[in-house]
Amino acid sequence: MGYPHKSHPRETPILSKHFGDPDARTLEGWKARGGYKALQQALHMEPTAIQDILKASGLRGRGGAGFPTGLKWSFMKLGDGKQHYLCCNADESEPGTFKDREIMRWTPHALIEGVAVGAHAIGADTAYIYIRGEFTEPIRVMEQALAEARAAGIIGNNAMGSGKKVDVWVHKGAGAYICGEETALMNSLEGKRGNPRIKPPFPAVSGLFGKPTTINNVETLAAVPHILNNGAEWYKAMCLSSPKSTGSKLFSVCGNVQRPGNYEVVMGFSFKEFLYDLCGGPLPGRKFKALIPGGSSVPTITIEEAEQVKMDYEGFLEFGTMLGSGGVIIFDDAQSMPRQLARLARFYAHESCAQCTQCREGTAWMTKILERIVAGQGTFEDLDTIFELSESMTGKTICVLSDSCGAPVVSGIKKFRGEFEALIKGKRSSTVAVGA
Amino acid sequence: MSHGPSAPAQGHGHTHGHHEAYEPVFTPGSARLKELQDVIARYPEKMAALLPALWMVQQERGWISPEAMTEVAAQLGLTAAYVKGVVTFYTMYHQHPVGKHFIQVCTTSPCLCAGADKVVDAFLEHTGCKELGLTSPDGKYTVIEVECLGACGFATPVQINEDYVENVTPEKVPEILSSLK
The missing domain is CATH 3.40.50.11540 (NADH-ubiquinone oxidoreductase 51kDa subunit)
Known part of the structure; x- marks a missing residue:
């Protein structure tokens, strides 16, 4: 069910069948169901x-x-x-x-x-x-x-x-x-x-x-x-693509989209249909640009890539990202990717438990560099530093928080390098002006 | 953004409590002591009741003072230093008094897409809080930015004390504030 919206006919509401129904919260109501x-x-x-x-x-x-x-x-x-x-x-x-x-x-x-x-x-x-x-x-x-x-x-x-x-x-x-x-x-x-x-x-x-x-x-x-x-x-039997991914899955959808909310679909569902039909597509006058499809810790993909994805564990992997938790974050063409990714890096820097040096220092450093670029004070070397930094933050710590900081950032820079370069060259790209 | 995100509550402009003598929460025969004992019984080790005990103190006193840490430590057979180590790890325990209405605006990426930074500005403007983490001169409000509240489909969510207010826009801020008692 597309809570808070009504269920879409293409959804398969199993876990979400009773979202929004207060009777289902009670023991009696639950037993009756x-x-x-x-x-x-x-x-x-x-x-x-x-x-x-x-x-x-x-x-x-x-x-x-x-x-x-x-x-x-x-x-x-x-x-x-x-x-x-x-x-x-x-x-x-x-x-x-x-x-x-x-x-x-x-x-x-x-x-x-x-x-x-x-x-x-x-x-x-x-x-x-x-x-x-x-x-x-x-x-x-x-x-x-x-x-x-x-x-x-x-x-x-x-x-x-x-x-x-x-x-x-x-x-x-x-x-x-x-x-x-x-x-x-x-x-x-x-x-x-x-x-x-x-x-x-x-x-x-x-x-x-x-x-x-x-x-x-x-x-x-x-x-x-x-x-x-x-x-x-x-x-x-609930499987539309890879037999290794079965059942229904709840996807949370947020960011720049007509109908944010939770949607439950069968594994392997077309991401294109999901984004444009179930979620209603972009806001009026806007276009989807980039997505982080599995919660913020997975690599960023472009809308062109997303449109080809089958929504299951293997389907997202095929495009270099992951299904993760199923939290789909959508950025449209009015969003500045450097600004969004800098904010995300700040999240990881704030949440690092600080046990491992690579994470404690790496997440903070990455945030600093990205914020410097957003402020128009970055250099081309900064982009290389971020790539090197991410290497030293990946696979080297007790948990994967540090890896998770680098994943959306590095892929985001690779796929939207022009936006970073425009800021470094001192040219405000059209997308940076909005909301900056 | 003109302000530093994720600033913790600083405890400037204290209005209640902390100069007065500390009043213990878990006094003999009190409902809170009984509640704590019930919680302890759920775990094989007493220390597991530490987070719940700290929550009880914060609900009673509004924040967790050094004296409160000592009291909790004594109840659970820990040292005050150990308790402080735990308190300082978690963002929700107040280490200073905060305003009557503690306002946390989510500004992580999905909410930033929805203009959460403007919601922060509106709260600062309408509460009279000079900056993030500082309490308003009347002691009513403290505003901070918070990392992901887990309600990204309802951007921008704002947590005011216990409750979430969802889909907040700058225009709705005055009405939200006037509805607070």
Whole structure:
């Protein structure tokens, strides 16, 4: 559903079917919509049987990395006598991404059900939903839904009368983009600074409180009950291009576009049709120019490239970018790319946890150079420096925040070099004047 | 832009609290102490209740003073220095008193496309805040820029204390301010 707009006939609303419907927020309303059937069934299944269904469905992580969910769950060693944990990553902070917020605001029980199924499938009796601190409304809605579910015996010491314990708690963050990185999230939950941890050990071996842990994104977990209810084959059949990308995906659309919002389409959907038909195309009198299609951490592409993309993990890769979180940021021909990318670099400089030198210094330096260019004081050497800098910021740090700063910037300079050169030569290009 | 983005709240123009003696939040028999104990029970380690405990303090006192850090440390068996290390990592904990209405304008790229910088200017103008991070002389407002609020489809989102106001334009700013109590 194109929330806040009406659903488009070409959408496949599964996760977003009830966005905007307050009745779906209540336990009763959710049950009337088929809720908690999957959990009831799952609690009487062997965890490995649930993992097998997920593997067969082809579901891949919706937080950005696209790792196969069933496979991730199978890394948890069942019956090892250790406490296991599930963490739901609801620290949605990737610029351009606002899908998890809507899932939590409108269908909190869908997430609780997915979390409870996931916990059972990895042998965990406790799950934490880590929600970014700014999301006060989603936190309120989730807390209320959890209280309802607890009072009704759906979660707790005897979940749905199964004799199994499944506890689910909300943990509120306090403002830090980096806590969306899974090991930083665990540190934050433990009451520490949100610094990412060196891997290995991987979370499935030593995660939250040093115990085997799985971390899944909100959208991933919300899809799980649908897969159990309708079967792996049903999910797998939702595929318009690469067989490695299955199911429906929520794309958040923002920037210079007629109808920003969330749209749910089948994997492999035509990006051209998506942009011009579903999202309504550019604003009157304007043209699309550039896109960062998977949240701000992926490479920038031109509209000409975007028009050829099939919207799945492989389709975006083919054009040198990534599906990422599905947060599509659109820039039109009135936007200055140097100015936009300088602002993005500043975001990463602000959010660096500062553990690694390459990131702490690199993101700040890159921001400084870009802002200098925007101010008309840049040199041609500055562009080369940015390329070199990006090299030293990529693949060399504990987490990928530093890589993420370079990705949209370097590709943006390569594809829109003329705009940077115009600023360096002291000529104000027509696009720079607008809004500068 | 004429102002530096992402400036933290500076705590200039304090209007409440911090010269008075610190009043503990987790006193014996208090509802907050009970709440803290309930939260601690959710985790295998007491320290995991640190972020929740800091939130409780901020809700009660408006900011997290050094005395508050000491109180929280004592409750959770930590040192005040450790607690300070955590407080300073996260942007949402106020280390100084802020205005009654704490206004955070998202200015990250998608919102910049929508003209968020003009929204910032409008808030500064209509609140009487001289610059980002400073509290207005009447103590009512503090305005800062914030990094991505995760509501990019509703640009420009502005968070005022707990609540989001979406699709804010410079023209709407006076009306938004007059609706605040």
